[in-house]
Amino acid sequence: MTDYIAFCGLDCEQCEARKATVNDDNELRAKVAKEWSELNGVEITPEMINCVGCRLTGVKTPFCQSLCKIRQCALGRKVITCGDCTEMTSCSKLSEIISNNPDAKRRLEGK
Template identity: 60%
Template sequence: MKDMIGYCGLDCEKCDAYLATINNDQALREKTAKLWAELNNATIMPEHINCEGCRMNGAKTVFCDSLCEIRKCALEKGVSTCGDCSEVETCSTVGAIISNNPAALENLKERTL
C-alpha cells in the first residue's frame, strides 16, 4: 500500500496540489487554483496550492489542513485512514468521496490489510 493515500482514500500522488508542490510547478498551481476557485465558489489563489499530502508532515492546502471534515474526524478518532474505522462503508462524512471515486474505497480496503 502506498503511503500517499489520504485519510479519505484518494491518492495524493495524483492530486494537482501535490504535483504542483513537489515539482514546483507554478503553471499547475495557477491552473489548479482557478479550477478549485470555480468549483468551490471561493477565492483560491495559486499560493494556496501547496500540499505534501494530508497524512504527511509538511505543507497542506488550507482546505486539507483545517477545513476537511474527513481529516478532522480521522485525527479525532486516531485512525491512520478512514479504512481503519469500522464505520467507513456507512459514514456520510467520507461517503461523498467514496461514491464519486470507487477507487478511494479500494485504497482504504488495501490500506487495512
C-alpha cells in the same frame, strides 16, 4: 498502502496540488487555483496550492489542513485511514468521496 493515500482513500500522488508543490510549478498552481475556485465558488489563490499529502508531515492546502471534515475526523480518531474506522461504511462524510470514486473505496477496503 503508501503514505500518499489520503485518509479518504484518494491518491495524493495524483493530486495536481501535490504535483505543483513537489515540482515547484507555479503555472500548475495557477491552473489548479483557477479550477478549484470555479468548482468551489470561493477564491483560491495560487499561493494556497501547496500540499505534500494528506497524511504526510508538511505543508497542506488550507482546505486539507483545517477544513476537510474527513481528515479532522480521522486525526481525532487516530486512525491510519478511514479504512481503519469501524464507521467507514456508514460515514456520511466519507460517502461523499467513496460513492463517486470506486478506486478510493477499494484502497480503503484493502482490495
